Amino acid sequence: MMGATQGPPKKHPHAASRVYEGEAFIVLPQYHEYKILNAVGTRIWDLIDGVNTAGDIARIVAEEYDVTYEEALKDVSSFLADLEANGMLASAKPS
Numbered sequence: 001m002m003g004a005t006q007g008p009p010k011k012h013p014h015a016a017s018r019v020y021e022g023e024a025f026i027v028l029p030q031y032h033e034y035k036i037l038n039a040v041g042t043r044i045w046d047l048i049d050g051v052n053t054a055g056d057i058a059r060i061v062a063e064e065y066d067v068t069y070e071e072a073l074k075d076v077s078s079f080l081a082d083l084e085a086n087g088m089l090a091s092a093k094p095s
Contacts, residue, residue: 009080010050010090017045031087040065044079048089054080 011017017026024042027034037045043064047057057080058073065072083089 008050008053008056009048009083011045011048012088012090015088019046026088028087033086035086035088040075041079044076045083048080048083 012028014030015026015028017024019025019042022039022042024037024045025034026037026045040061044057044061047060052060054076055073058069058076061067061076062069062072067075080089
C-alpha cells in the first residue's frame with residue numbers, strides 16, 4: 001500500500017493521460033483499461049511526479065481544498081493505493 005512513509009509515487013510509464021474539462025482520462029493500453037478522475041483525483045494525478053511524496057501531495061491538497069492534513073493524507077493514501085492496485089503507478093522498487 002502506498003503511504004506517507006514510502007518514496008514518491010510515480011506514474012506507470014505506459015499510462016497515457018489527458019485532461020478534459022478538469023477531469024483526467026487515463027489509459028493503460030497494456031490492460032485495455034481506462035479511468036476517469038474527478039477534479040481532486042486529477043489534481044493528485046498532476047502532483048504525482050516522482051518527487052512529491054504522499055505527504056507532500058496531502059499538504060498541497062489540504063491547502064487547496066481546505067481540509068485538514070490528516071484527512072487529506074488519509075484520502076491521498078487511499079487514492080494512491082487505488083491507483084497502484086489498478087496498475088496506474090510504477091511498481092515500488094526496494095532501495
